[in-house]
Amino acid sequence: MSRVSSREGHRWAAYGRGAVVALCVLGAVLNDMAFEGRYLVPVIITALMCATVLLVPRLRWPIAPLLVTAATAWWGWPLLPMLAVALFDLAVDRRARVAVGCAVAALGANLLSYRATSLWTSQSYASTLLLPVLAVLVGLWLGSRRRLLQALAADVEHLSVEAQLREEAARIAERSRIAAEMHDVLAHRLSLIALHTGVLATRSDTLPASVAERLGLLRATSVEALADLREVLGVLRDSDAAQTSAALTPVIRDVRELADEARAAGQHIGLIVEGRPEEAPTTHRLAVYRIVQEALTNARKHADGAVVTVRIDYRPPATLVEVTNPAGTPRTDTVGSGYGLVGLRERVTTLGGYLNSGPAGAGSWRLAARIPHPAGIEQNGTRS
Known part of the structure; x- marks a missing residue:
């Protein structure tokens, strides 16, 4: 434009x-x-x-x-x-x-x-001197103004490019974190499969030959899949044990624990959970944890002391998350990157859903996401 x-x-x-x-x-x-x-x-x-x-x-x-x-x-x-x-x-x-x-x-x-x-x-002395002087002065002023506008336009373009690069970096970082988390989840499950099939294979003398053969094939396949997964996604993991533990946190912990920690820190949380977390895929539970975590952090920053209402529904056909809070007192002692919502939107979009955030009237704020369940998951009911 x-x-x-x-x-x-x-x-x-x-x-x-x-x-x-x-x-x-x-x-x-x-x-x-x-x-x-x-x-x-x-x-x-x-x-x-x-x-x-x-x-x-x-x-x-x-x-x-x-x-x-x-x-x-x-x-x-x-x-x-x-x-x-x-x-x-x-x-x-x-x-x-x-x-x-x-x-x-x-x-x-x-x-x-x-x-x-x-x-x-005698009639043209004034015009003879005034016109050249006026032309030079106006030219100097217009040239300075034009260069100033060009410099401002260059600064605006630079800031726009910088903002795009930061947003892209936030997307890439979120994708890397998702890949690292999925690496941990899948590696854990494949390891369990390999472990159990290995235990069963040791008792192959008590099993039919066809079953023992299938167990051996299943164990070999799971070990190969685990090796491939570690080779492809292992570079995204940090060798530091503390950071690896932090990456595993969303898998192990529940949103209720996150709400309890926020309450212990003085935040007023109202948590409503419908359905069981097991009804949603692991990737959805990871996304729910991240969304609630970011929403509570933003509420602490921009609406300190306000009551935050968290609603989660894990039931098919989609995982729903909604976090709302009224206006509160903004805090001045916290500084954020400004790209938390960019990462969340990238995560939700990757899962085929959508995320909305913005004012909800009367000074309140609303963060909501809808992530559809994969077609292979059995639906235990319907919702509007």
């Missing part, structure tokens, strides 16, 4: 410049006609040449200042508006010294030029 508006601005600036230069050509012709009009054709040709070099971007430096300065030095008053345009361009491009030099050269050399349209008559 900004690029389109920038192109539109450049187009209208070109139209305005063309109109100004055309008026300067018309003024040169009218001025020469007012002063006897004996050199009308040379003045028109000179004015058209100056207009051409002023309108063609490649000729504006250094051809345009030199040609317009020489033309004004010779013809005087009819070409003075052209000189003002050239001085304006030089001032905008931060060539103020060159602009002053061109003005002094044109006005000084005009003392020896064509007398009928000389700039140094």
